[in-house]
Amino acid sequence: MRILLIEDSARLRGLLCEAIRDEGWKIDAFETAQEGRVALREGEYDLLLLDLGLPDEDGIDVLKSLRDAGTQTPVLALTARGAIDERIAGLDAGADDYLAKPFHNGELTARIRALIRRSPVTSMPGLLELLMRNGGKVVAKARIEHTFSEFGDERSSNAVELAVSRLRKRLERHNTHLSIETIRGVSYLMREVRD
Known part of the structure; x- marks a missing residue:
């Protein structure tokens, strides 16, 4: 939050x-x-x-x-x-x-x-919450960095990539039928995977 x-x-x-x-x-x-x-x-x-x-x-x-x-x-x-x-x-x-x-x-x-x-907005943890709120829409990496840092903090670009990688593994492990796609290395997109 x-x-x-x-x-x-x-x-x-x-x-x-x-x-x-x-x-x-x-x-x-x-x-x-x-x-x-x-x-x-x-x-x-x-x-x-x-x-x-x-x-x-x-x-x-x-x-x-x-x-x-x-x-x-x-x-x-x-x-x-x-x-x-x-x-x-x-x-x-x-x-x-x-x-x-x-x-x-x-x-x-x-x-x-x-x-x-x-609040009408659900409070799922962090990155998952942000991507699900914007399901089917492209979310810029810069927006993710901003959401998870306090004003004035410097964040490495690797921090977002690492968080996305960990979230992908969790989603796969729990068979959620959700995938996170990387768009040109600067954005992410969460979508439902159909069997």
Whole structure:
């Protein structure tokens, strides 16, 4: 699972990244709404953790614009605004859930799991999930690299090839009738194999 965090407090950002990585999830974290918007345009995320008190734009406005643009990514709003009318405003603006600061990391990760369970996208592991979501369509190697690395990480091109090779072996071992084809060395295609 890949999560986007937009939070202006460097200390809280660091703590949240640590808690999320401890769960085995990938996270990209940014300080401003503008940086977060760029990340959303360039990447695919399973969940957005959004602080509503950002320095460059109000989080409610960010939520409204994302939903107006058709973004379906589940959003968990994080904020020090604890009053009931402010929570209602966040939910009405498009948040799927709301967590008032301060909160316990255990509650945060439980809410993330609950949102993902409710998400229409299934949560099969990693590469298999990505290829099955795009069954019958070509998936660029660069997209796979992006999905499995955090923002700014360098990944060797061999990492994707190795992962695909291992997945192919597992699919064959379990007689799944699925194959992964390499397209010109830069893309992959999963399709069902007919007997």
